[in-house]
Amino acid sequence: MKVLNLQCAHQHEFEGWFGSEADFTDQLARGLLNCPLCGDTSIQKMLSAPRLNLRAHRDDKAPVEPADATGRVELGFPASGSPLQAQLLKAMRQVLAQTEDVGERFADQARAMHHGEVEQRNIRGRTSPEVAMELIEEGIEVMPLPSLPALKETLQ
Structure with a gap:
């Protein structure tokens, strides 16, 4: 599974999960990728640091995903976007739900x-x-x- 940091032409950042690099390229070429914030289809892949497992064995207590300073794992949109972007999406989802x-x-x-x-x-x-x-x-x-x-x- 490849997790890519993506960005639209309006600078909205988000994550995309693909089976392979070829899956990403194929979906991009067919116009299947769009920004979840604005719907823009001009998507580009951003630089991202790979996750490396350098330990001989994994500690069972270590989180699988990167954790914040409190030790909590925060999953969801956006992966690397601005806090304002995340707050906007959270507030809008709350409005839709209520x-x-x-x-x-x-x-x-x-x-x-x-x-x-x-x-x-x-x-x-x-x-x-x-x-x-x-x-x-x-x-x-x-x-x-x-x-x-x-x-x-x-x-x-």
């Missing part, structure tokens, strides 16, 4: 909740910037969120 996607009906649902026509709940959806401004002018609290493709699917 809201209902009402899609294109967002403005109608927000207005109906504001006027007491339907029960209050946490929703998210899509609307134009103009309609979002109308909602704000009506006293309805809305907040634009970026659309991140990585949040829609489980990262593999």
Whole structure:
């Protein structure tokens, strides 16, 4: 298994796991790789240090993955990205988990909740910037969120 540090044209860093270097090259050539943060398909492999086992035998108490200063192993996105990038993804995943996607009906649902026509709940959806401004002018609290493709699917 090859674990590669990858980066898109927008400087978002992430990990990719491949069966071999040939698998990586093949997937890259077929356009199957994209940035989990922005969806960009201009992916390049970054330099990374290999993991070397220099001990004659492994200590059973030693973690298999690199640990932080507390000894905890932190797995997940991003492998080498900025802390801000990781915080953004964590916050966005939390928003997705705690809201209902009402899609294109967002403005109608927000207005109906504001006027007491339907029960209050946490929703998210899509609307134009103009309609979002109308909602704000009506006293309805809305907040634009970026659309991140990585949040829609489980990262593999």
